Amino acid sequence: MEKKTPLYDTHVKYGGKIVPFGGFLLPVQYSSVIEEHKAVREKAGLFDVSHMGEITLKGPDSLKFLNHLLTNDYTSLKPGSARYSPMANENGGTVDDLIVYMRGENDYFIVVNAANKDKDYQWMLDHVSGDCELKDVSDSYAQIALQGPLAYSIMLKLVPEECLPQKNYTAIFDVDIKGICSIISRTGYTGEDGFEIYYPAEKAAELWELVMDAGKEFGLIPCGLGARDTLRLEAAMPLYGHELTDELSPVEACLTRFVKLDKDEFIGKEAIIARGEPKEIRVGLQVTGRGIVREHMDIYADGRKIGHTTSGTMCPYVGKAVAMAMVEKEYSELGTKVTVDVRGRSVECEVVKLPFYKRQK
Amino acid sequence: MNFPAELKYTKSHEWIAFDGDTACIGITDYAQEELGDLVFANLPQAGDEVFAGEAFADVESVKAVSDIYSPVTGTVLEINEELLDHPELINEAPYDAWFVKVEGVSAQEDLLDADEYAAFVEEEKAKE
Numbered sequence: 109m110e111k112k113t114p115l116y117d118t119h120v121k122y123g124g125k126i127v128p129f130g131g132f133l134l135p136v137q138y139s140s141v142i143e144e145h146k147a148v149r150e151k152a153g154l155f156d157v158s159h160m161g162e163i164t165l166k167g168p169d170s171l172k173f174l175n176h177l178l179t180n181d182y183t184s185l186k187p188g189s190a191r192y193s194p195m196a197n198e199n200g201g202t203v204d205d206l207i208v209y210m211r212g213e214n215d216y217f218i219v220v221n222a223a224n225k226d227k228d229y230q231w232m233l234d235h236v237s238g239d240c241e242l243k244d245v246s247d248s249y250a251q252i253a254l255q256g257p258l259a260y261s262i263m264l265k266l267v268p269e270e271c272l273p274q275k276n277y278t279a280i281f282d283v284d285i286k287g288i289c290s291i292i293s294r295t296g297y298t299g300e301d302g303f304e305i306y307y308p309a310e311k312a313a314e315l316w317e318l319v320m321d322a323g324k325e326f327g328l329i330p331c332g333l334g335a336r337d338t339l340r341l342e343a344a345m346p347l348y349g350h351e352l353t354d355e356l357s358p359v360e361a362c363l364t365r366f367v368k369l370d371k372d373e374f375i376g377k378e379a380i381i382a383r384g385e386p387k388e389i390r391v392g393l394q395v396t397g398r399g400i401v402r403e404h405m406d407i408y409a410d411g412r413k414i415g416h417t418t419s420g421t422m423c424p425y426v427g428k429a430v431a432m433a434m435v436e437k438e439y440s441e442l443g444t445k446v447t448v449d450v451r452g453r454s455v456e457c458e459v460v461k462l463p464f465y466k467r468q469k
Numbered sequence: 470m471n472f473p474a475e476l477k478y479t480k481s482h483e484w485i486a487f488d489g490d491t492a493c494i495g496i497t498d499y500a501q502e503e504l505g506d507l508v509f510a511n512l513p514q515a516g517d518e519v520f521a522g523e524a525f526a527d528v529e530s531v532k533a534v535s536d537i538y539s540p541v542t543g544t545v546l547e548i549n550e551e552l553l554d555h556p557e558l559i560n561e562a563p564y565d566a567w568f569v570k571v572e573g574v575s576a577q578e579d580l581l582d583a584d585e586y587a588a589f590v591e592e593e594k595a596k597e
Contacts, residue, residue: 136532137505140505140506141505141506141530141531141532142506142508142531143506145531334505334531334532337532338531398509398511398553399509399511400508400509400529400534402534421531421532422508422509422529422531424531429508429509451527451534453511
């Protein structure tokens, strides 16, 4: 049975088309995926991401535990900052990817994928050591993402400038947004500027409405999971279950810059080293023939299978059918011509640069 | 939602218009709304055979691919080439955006008239 997020009634009120996703009932779209996608690229869009899991970590050994648990290095993380990391298992495979915020000394706030939350929390509990305490606080938080070039202007209508984090991957805790105690983070999953706001679940609808009202004059519209997926794909951001899996190591998934092999130790370090140089590499594909390439399709060149796709769709803003794929290294050069088996039909594609879309700063 | 009285309909949400033993086939207003923004249409070729109740084309939205079923058995006389470059026409005007014309119709599915189809759509919506 799927859970409802604290914004469920709001989605129904706004005409969201509800589907099950990651154990939750969420809107796949309100008006149209294409319209919502373009709003985020050109103006602003508001997403309910309350399905994401939140876990707190506190205690004197917290930092030591994070550096053991995760492949990235948290030693230099400062209060008010966030850092992304894969979480590996002993075989070097990837349990999940997540973001850790440092709230204060020995006080961390961890955000994980909805569909993996229970697995992640159990994994953390199974590996915790020393003097620190984990707590799953997912049910007490609502989370919304305000994304788009006008997101900053919209937030300024709700809070003064000093309450808005100025740098990417920073956050301000305990901000009072019209009486609602919130964490405002300069992060997102769209390749666009924007904010993610964590706040008490019982205030879910109230803050949503405040943001929608503030955004009215800027052309803000509510957006669903459909646009969230096309936006992240266009920005070539990985999604667990697609670009990341239990089998694939973070290095094999081309997240090497988040794997700090110079750390003394972390779960999976030896296995990741033992696996050696990956034979396949993540590339972008653009359809040059006719059709749309989706995930888990086989890629061919020189008469044999040389890889598979991990995500694919028609990207509304760049206006092209694109896919992310894993291919053998010798086929990863830009301009390489390959074909993809789309339900028995051979569709021509070309290796192109990732990301498919990059924001102009 | 609009279901023109002069057309016949299937429970898989295609419409069909007969002209002698030639049939013109597309998808209904309800179908296009359920599918969302269409970004690709994969059509058969003139001369291909289609079979009643079997998929003859597919359309893709941003999120998913969906098969389109033929209400009749026959031979494709002509395809609507415009849909290949402009699949959004199916969303904009589903009853103008015909997919194929089929000639030599020899068998057909059980077809609904507009009122019956409208009632069927209401049932489908109630299930949501």
